Amino acid sequence: MANFKHESAGQIMETTYITVPGHFIVDNAIAYFRKHAKNKENLHYIYVTDDYSRLCGVLSVRELVIAEKDSRIQDIMTKDVVYAPSDMDQEELAMMFEKEDLLSVPIVNERFQMIGVVHVDDILDVVKHEATEDFLKMAPVSPLGEGLKDASVSLLYRKRITWLVLLVFMNVFSGAGIAHFEDVIENNIALVFFLPLLVDSGGNAGSQASTLMIRAMALGDVKIKDWLKLFTKEISISFLLGITMAIAVSIVGFVRGGAEIAVVVSLTMTLVVMVGSLIGMSLPFIFNKLKMDPATASAPLITSVADIVGVLIYFSIASWYLGL
Amino acid sequence: MANFKHESAGQIMETTYITVPGHFIVDNAIAYFRKHAKNKENLHYIYVTDDYSRLCGVLSVRELVIAEKDSRIQDIMTKDVVYAPSDMDQEELAMMFEKEDLLSVPIVNERFQMIGVVHVDDILDVVKHEATEDFLKMAPVSPLGEGLKDASVSLLYRKRITWLVLLVFMNVFSGAGIAHFEDVIENNIALVFFLPLLVDSGGNAGSQASTLMIRAMALGDVKIKDWLKLFTKEISISFLLGITMAIAVSIVGFVRGGAEIAVVVSLTMTLVVMVGSLIGMSLPFIFNKLKMDPATASAPLITSVADIVGVLIYFSIASWYLGL
Numbered sequence: 001m002a003n004f005k006h007e008s009a010g011q012i013m014e015t016t017y018i019t020v021p022g023h024f025i026v027d028n029a030i031a032y033f034r035k036h037a038k039n040k041e042n043l044h045y046i047y048v049t050d051d052y053s054r055l056c057g058v059l060s061v062r063e064l065v066i067a068e069k070d071s072r073i074q075d076i077m078t079k080d081v082v083y084a085p086s087d088m089d090q091e092e093l094a095m096m097f098e099k100e101d102l103l104s105v106p107i108v109n110e111r112f113q114m115i116g117v118v119h120v121d122d123i124l125d126v127v128k129h130e131a132t133e134d135f136l137k138m139a140p141v142s143p144l145g146e147g148l149k150d151a152s153v154s155l156l157y158r159k160r161i162t163w164l165v166l167l168v169f170m171n172v173f174s175g176a177g178i179a180h181f182e183d184v185i186e187n188n189i190a191l192v193f194f195l196p197l198l199v200d201s202g203g204n205a206g207s208q209a210s211t212l213m214i215r216a217m218a219l220g221d222v223k224i225k226d227w228l229k230l231f232t233k234e235i236s237i238s239f240l241l242g243i244t245m246a247i248a249v250s251i252v253g254f255v256r257g258g259a260e261i262a263v264v265v266s267l268t269m270t271l272v273v274m275v276g277s278l279i280g281m282s283l284p285f286i287f288n289k290l291k292m293d294p295a296t297a298s299a300p301l302i303t304s305v306a307d308i309v310g311v312l313i314y315f316s317i318a319s320w321y322l323g324l
Numbered sequence: 325m326a327n328f329k330h331e332s333a334g335q336i337m338e339t340t341y342i343t344v345p346g347h348f349i350v351d352n353a354i355a356y357f358r359k360h361a362k363n364k365e366n367l368h369y370i371y372v373t374d375d376y377s378r379l380c381g382v383l384s385v386r387e388l389v390i391a392e393k394d395s396r397i398q399d400i401m402t403k404d405v406v407y408a409p410s411d412m413d414q415e416e417l418a419m420m421f422e423k424e425d426l427l428s429v430p431i432v433n434e435r436f437q438m439i440g441v442v443h444v445d446d447i448l449d450v451v452k453h454e455a456t457e458d459f460l461k462m463a464p465v466s467p468l469g470e471g472l473k474d475a476s477v478s479l480l481y482r483k484r485i486t487w488l489v490l491l492v493f494m495n496v497f498s499g500a501g502i503a504h505f506e507d508v509i510e511n512n513i514a515l516v517f518f519l520p521l522l523v524d525s526g527g528n529a530g531s532q533a534s535t536l537m538i539r540a541m542a543l544g545d546v547k548i549k550d551w552l553k554l555f556t557k558e559i560s561i562s563f564l565l566g567i568t569m570a571i572a573v574s575i576v577g578f579v580r581g582g583a584e585i586a587v588v589v590s591l592t593m594t595l596v597v598m599v600g601s602l603i604g605m606s607l608p609f610i611f612n613k614l615k616m617d618p619a620t621a622s623a624p625l626i627t628s629v630a631d632i633v634g635v636l637i638y639f640s641i642a643s644w645y646l647g648l
Binding site: 030038040057060066098101116124128133136141149157164167171174175186192196200204208212221235237240249260273300303311 | 354357358360361362364365366367368384385386388389390418421422425426427444445447448449451452455457458459460462463464465471472475480481484485487488489491492493495496498499500502503506509510513514516517518519520521523524525527528529531532535536537538539541545546550554557560561564565568569572573576581597623624627628631633
């Protein structure tokens with residue numbers, strides 16, 4: 001259906017459905033249904049349209065069967081029909097299905113004429129497909145468009161290489177940060193021991209925070225206006241996480257480098273975890289604001305950003321506290 | 325429904341459904357349906373059971389309406405009913421719904437008696453819920469059991485801290501690896517510049533590979549027996565990725581440290597990306613084999629493992645090639 005927008009309701013709608021005029025009586029409608037419903041599966045609703053094919057009601061086959069035989073359809077139909085325009089995004093349509101527990105949704109054009117119907121089994125595919133796309137974005141891998149087993153080496157290479165090379169160039173900044181503190185490192189080479197541990201912790205806490213936001217946004221649970229409230233909450237959470245991890249790392253620091261190193265790594269850990277978490281939870285909102293997919297804030301991207309920040313925090317604290 | 329296993333079909337089934345005996349004629353069945361189907365939504369199928377309540381057939385309300393009035397139900401029903409036992413895992417049940425495009429599945433007990441029905445709208449919730457759990461595992465965050473907005477600071481702290489502390493202790497090994505090569509670093513401090521860039525690249529390529537596997541396993545697209553075939557494919561893919569990234573990093577290496585450093589970082593990059601990818605794609609299979617969730621192979625876990633391996637590869641190559 002080339003006429004419909006990519007990932008719109010129009011692309012997955014079926015055009016097999018039954019409509020009757022509202023003035024029909026139940027017996028006529030049943031006769032009409034018996035005539036037209038043969039060999040058509042997935043027919044659980046009858047839609048009611050006016051003389052201009054505009055949608056004006058719906059009733060289930062169950063309601064048709066249990067109705068009095070001489071009732072008029074327009075008197076027993078549900079007038080408040082849940083419908084969707086053909087250009088509605090499939091993801092939005094899926095949320096509608098979930099919220100209202102629907103089996104089928106009639107699709108209308110801009111003149112409110114009924115042109116198709118979307119069934120819940122196709123929505124199930126949409127939900128799976130969207131979740132898969134979001135998963136791969138977190139990797140980050142561009143959507144494959146086919147199953148992993150059938151995907152060729154060349155396709156998988158192309159879907160993975162862009163992000164990998166971009167991240168290489170981002171990580172050059174961490175390297176530059178380290179180079180900036182070369183003197184500090186040369187004066188106290190033991191500091192390098194704690195480098196992966198500290199910068200990774202910031203990245204890990206940040207990945208947790210960003211993944212929580214990305215998923216909650218995809219489910220419609222969190223909106224852009226919720227940022228400040230969640231940011232404030234993240235300050236408390238990440239402070240508690242940072243302190244706990246600082247205690248864990250201070251033991252390693254003390255054993256390995258003595259009391260001074262223990263203070264430096266504990267202080268760094270608390271700060272790095274807090275800053276990493278706050279960046280991690282904020283990036284999905286920023287991408288959303290820039291009209292980009294919040295899932296762009298993937299774990300590896302957060303890790304790279306947290307690395308840069310972590311290197312700067314660590315060696316700044318070390319050179320200040322140790323007077324290097 | 326405390327009697328049913330956690331996340332089993334029995335927990336989400338509804339007990340509102342209509343059964344008729346097979347010897348009924350269509351007219352009787354319609355009369356019976358009219359009497360019992362009032363105020364019951366989601367009734368699109370009529371199930372046929374024998375004298376012992378055992379499931380023996382199904383027909384849709386549509387089929388009932390279009391059938392000849394004097395046919396016997398047992399002659400027009402579908403005998404090959406898709407059903408599920410009450411202890412079937414909800415995720416497995418969801419796959420069945422998708423594969424067969426079903427709206428409802430009758431649930432039977434161990435004596436094959438019908439005891440309920442699961443509708444597709446509840447399956448939609450299952451699919452979303454499972455995807456959310458898998459997302460959080462990737463973070464890694466333990467399942468919250470409630471929406472992010474309502475989750476308390478203390479709950480979020482508890483769901484995040486375990487993995488963070490575990491990863492801190494894993495990262496101690498990277499630090500130990502670095503400490504082991506302290507002499508190499510002291511002799512050529514410029515090597516530290518490339519450390520985050522090289523080890524992160526291994527982690528990033530590994531995260532991509534593991535995420536692709538975890539998702540494909542969750543969708544039932546990839547099984548444990550596919551490991552060798554996918555491993556062989558990953559060798560080719562990761563070699564191509566590694567070479568491309570080695571070219572990118574060799575430029576940085578040359579500008580920053582000259583020809584020798586360029587060789588060391590290019591060689592390291594190729595190896596680190598290949599080893600990271602192969603570990604990343606294999607870990608989900610290993611966790612599966614150990615009866616653990618493949619999603620345990622989260623990006624941060626892969627990053628930590630790749631860090632350790634990356635540090636060892638990098639400084640081994642450097643000390644060998646530079647003769648340090």
